[in-house]
Amino acid sequence: MQITAAVVREKSGPFIIDEIELTDPRADEVVVKIVASGMCQTDLHGRDGYYNTPYPCVYGHEGAGIVEAAGASVKSLSLGDHVVISFPWCGACPNCQRDMHSHCMKGFDLKMRGTRADGSTLMRKNGTPVFSAFFQQSSFATYAVANENFVAKVRKDAPLELLGPFACSGQTGAGAVLNSMKPKPGDAIAIFGVGAVGLSGMMAARVAGCDPIIAVDIHDNRLKLAHDLGATHTINHAGRTDIVAAIRKITGDGVRFSLETSAQPVVFREAVEALMPAGTCVLLGSARSGTEVAFDMPFLQFGRTIRGVIQGESHPREFIPHLVDLLMAGKMPVERMMTFYNLADINRAAQDSTTGAAIKPVLRMPH
Ligand SMILES: [Zn+2]
Ligand SMILES: [Zn+2]
Numbered sequence: 228m229q230i231t232a233a234v235v236r237e238k239s240g241p242f243i244i245d246e247i248e249l250t251d252p253r254a255d256e257v258v259v260k261i262v263a264s265g266m267c268q269t270d271l272h273g274r275d276g277y278y279n280t281p282y283p284c285v286y287g288h289e290g291a292g293i294v295e296a297a298g299a300s301v302k303s304l305s306l307g308d309h310v311v312i313s314f315p316w317c318g319a320c321p322n323c324q325r326d327m328h329s330h331c332m333k334g335f336d337l338k339m340r341g342t343r344a345d346g347s348t349l350m351r352k353n354g355t356p357v358f359s360a361f362f363q364q365s366s367f368a369t370y371a372v373a374n375e376n377f378v379a380k381v382r383k384d385a386p387l388e389l390l391g392p393f394a395c396s397g398q399t400g401a402g403a404v405l406n407s408m409k410p411k412p413g414d415a416i417a418i419f420g421v422g423a424v425g426l427s428g429m430m431a432a433r434v435a436g437c438d439p440i441i442a443v444d445i446h447d448n449r450l451k452l453a454h455d456l457g458a459t460h461t462i463n464h465a466g467r468t469d470i471v472a473a474i475r476k477i478t479g480d481g482v483r484f485s486l487e488t489s490a491q492p493v494v495f496r497e498a499v500e501a502l503m504p505a506g507t508c509v510l511l512g513s514a515r516s517g518t519e520v521a522f523d524m525p526f527l528q529f530g531r532t533i534r535g536v537i538q539g540e541s542h543p544r545e546f547i548p549h550l551v552d553l554l555m556a557g558k559m560p561v562e563r564m565m566t567f568y569n570l571a572d573i574n575r576a577a578q579d580s581t582t583g584a585a586i587k588p589v590l591r592m593p594h
Pocket of ligand 2: 267268269270288395396
């Protein structure tokens with residue numbers, strides 16, 4: 228079918244709105260009419276060649292929409308279902324066999340290679356392949372094809388245009404807290420960086436009853452929003468070197484949990500040094516290969532844990548509906564961090580994401 232998509236033709240080139248051809252779904256795939264798609268830093272890193280995804284390419288991996296067509300063997304989804312398309316996994320590797328889909332050992336290729344696992348693309352223009360299947364979806368388009376295993380069905384009374392970011396940034400932050408940390412009420416937590424991922428983690432920490440909830444960032448407007456969304460304390464990092472002392476002043480012994488989303492080595496070290504004995508720091512910040520950080524060995528010896536987490540270690544088909552329930556109950560007001568753009572304004576959305584003017588851009592598709 229003919230669709231409208233935002234195509235990037237060269238490294239760091241602009242998104243160009245174009246009419247292209249979307250393939251028919253295979254037996255285990257669905258066609259989703261995309262209502263809205265979040266934009267994530269990973270899309271822009273893809274555009275800029277970080278993952279060596281070939282060009283021309285269609286990005287987008289936070290698609291929300293309505294099932295428009297389904298392959299013959301699709302059982303779990305029906306036409307008209309409201310859905311969010313999440314991350315892909317292979318199902319066969321040692322981690323998938325342990326049900327650790329977010330740590331799939333083929334996950335990187337499935338997300339970044341620009342094709343299905345067998346090398347086929349989902350989109351074409353005048354007979355020439357357009358690399359697509361970014362995160363096995365490429366949702367910066369009016370329609371997307373996705374394997375049913377990666378598609379989460381959600382309740383129909385929830386506003387679809389708010390749900391796309393649960394596919395990546397939302398579950399990355401919220402899942403790191405609810406699935407990986409599993410805090411108890413009254414546990415102290417510090418969130419380093421309150422962008423879309425950090426705020427999602429912070430709202431989840433509030434749901435879990437964490438107290439205090441300390442937000443650290445360099446932007447006053449983000450700290451104000453963090454306060455509105457449940458931070459008990461906010462600290463502006465700009466120009467300060469006593470962040471760990473400030474956190475110990477609030478907590479006494481340090482925090483049980485810290486969440487690192489900034490990808491800055493200095494901040495990562497602070498997130499670890501703010502821990503109480505046996506505390507855990509979860510690293511979400513996505514640093515470039517070669518970035519190193521140093522820690523004091525005796526400090527880590529006291530039961531402190533550092534771990535990296537991908538996609539909130541979630542099973543999206545269960546976890547995303549749970550997050551939607553929290554949204555509908557008023558406990559995860561994600562709309563507070565969103566700025567909406569028409570697909571035609573995608574380059575402005577990308578610029579606002581880079582400058583920080585928008586915390587979470589969401590693209591509305593023309594239909
Ligand atoms: Zn796997
Ligand atoms: Zn993402």
